[in-house]
Amino acid sequence: MVLLGLLIVWMPAILLALSLIVTRLTGCQVNEARAHPCRIAGIDIGGTLYTMMVMGWLVIPLLPFMALSLIGGAVAGVLALFGVRRR
Numbered sequence: 001m002v003l004l005g006l007l008i009v010w011m012p013a014i015l016l017a018l019s020l021i022v023t024r025l026t027g028c029q030v031n032e033a034r035a036h037p038c039r040i041a042g043i044d045i046g047g048t049l050y051t052m053m054v055m056g057w058l059v060i061p062l063l064p065f066m067a068l069s070l071i072g073g074a075v076a077g078v079l080a081l082f083g084v085r086r087r
Contacts, residue, residue, distance in 0.1 A: 009065045016056030019049045 023030045028038035028049065035050035059066075 006069055009062055009069060012055045012058035012062060013066070015052040016059065019052035019056075023049060023053075 019030060022028075022045075023038075026038060026040055028046065029036045030038070030046075030049045030053050032054060035047045037044055038046040038049055
């Protein structure tokens with residue numbers, strides 16, 4: 001259940017990063033104004049890249065939850081490092 005929550009919180013940031021990586025690797029153009037054509041292997045993925053990039057706007061309201069997940073992960077890591085177990 002916790003992993004599902006983390007996936008939901010981090011998905012917009014992952015999609016934004018993935019769209020920017022694909023855009024950089026293919027030389028396509030992507031911005032918030034509109035979907036630009038981007039052909040890869042004869043398939044236009046411009047609309048998909050546009051949608052993935054616009055999902056990045058959801059990062060703004062999810063930032064507090066993303067920060068909490070990072071802090072919680074750091075605390076869990078430190079507790080695991082020192083061998084503290086929950087009962």
